[in-house]
Amino acid sequence: MPELPEVETTCRGISPLLQQQTIKTIHIYQSKLRQPVPENMAQLCQNQKIQEVSRRGKYIILKFSQGGILIHLGMTGHLRVLPSLLDRKKHDHIDVILNNGHVLRYHDPRRFGSWQWLEGPQQLHPSLSKLGVEPLSAKFDGRYLMQVCQQKKLPIKSAIMDNHIVVGVGNIYATESLFLSGIHPLTPAGSLSFDQYKKLSYEIKKVLKKAIEAGGTTLKDFMNPEGKPGYFSQSLYVYGRKNSPCLNCGDIIQSITISGRSTAYCPTCQAG
DNA sequence: CTCAGATCCTGTGCGC
């Protein structure tokens, strides 16, 4: 389940292997992803030179001199650069073959990901145009969070998971950052104190940065077929710990459903 | 406008 840190790690991992490389051809074995891969994707990408590999929210962008590819890993997507075309496995859906023989391989069992062609100014693409601020940017702080949550009655957890407000905060890190902030996930978004907005934005940044740092150790694996990049055995305080004792106070971790997502919290540490 | 819920997909892990 790639969240922002995993996507960032993927981006950093594949970037040096793709930069300035030219695409020879693309093999699309399965085009039925979350939305169909454009039929002319391979054609559009042929002989294109990858100028830059970047991330926006949970999207990875391969930029050409004109146009580019917009990749989302969905729930179970992986990108890996391999030395050759050998050893294709089940659920390997797309291969981008470079002139140097290396292969950027997309693997995605659940096919929740997407590959879109990017045309014209990036920021105008429908998938990018409405995205909120980057959580690790200076724009994301207590003041911003307070401003965008004003008058909102939906749970604060739903608000910080809303792409239009802030990108890249999925269920795991939303759950964790609320615990670390001592805020109950059902608290109406508009009713936090300024100190709570500050604390929450700070904890979101902190938990994401920590995860990215942990991911740095797996960067070398992006060129290793046997490696397992992108997933961190990070210590989680509440996520997935339903009915276990709180690591802070010993109370039993509860779980509720918010917007269809399981949400663990400590009734004592997150009372208010 | 605001917000909740359904939808897409398949591997995993649980109970019986």
Next chain:
DNA sequence: TGCGCACAGGATCTGA
């Protein structure tokens, strides 16, 4: 041991 089912969740759409 094996079967069946609930569950996992990001983005997008629908409808109250």
